[in-house]
Amino acid sequence: MRIAYARVSTDKQELYRQLEILEKVGYDKLIQEKFTGTQKKRAGLDALSNTVRSGGTVIIESISRLGRKTLDILSTVEELK
DSSP states (O other), X not given: OEEEEEEESSTTSOOXXXXXXXXXXXXXXXXXXXXOTTOSXXXXXXXXXXXXXXXXXXXXXXXXXXXXXXXXXXXXXXHHO
């Protein structure tokens, strides 16, 4: 299963650019949220973790959508494996 994840940090920001790119790439399921990347506990990220399975693919527009800090991003990638 190909799972797309899109995130912006605030309610004032829009997901349009990310969604457009993700639609061009294609996916089976889309998870999106408006929540700061500085927080490790996010509903959308939890949904992504609960949805992805062995052999699945996670698609993001930019690695920065997974978090702000490199260590947090690496940790998230490791958890998704």
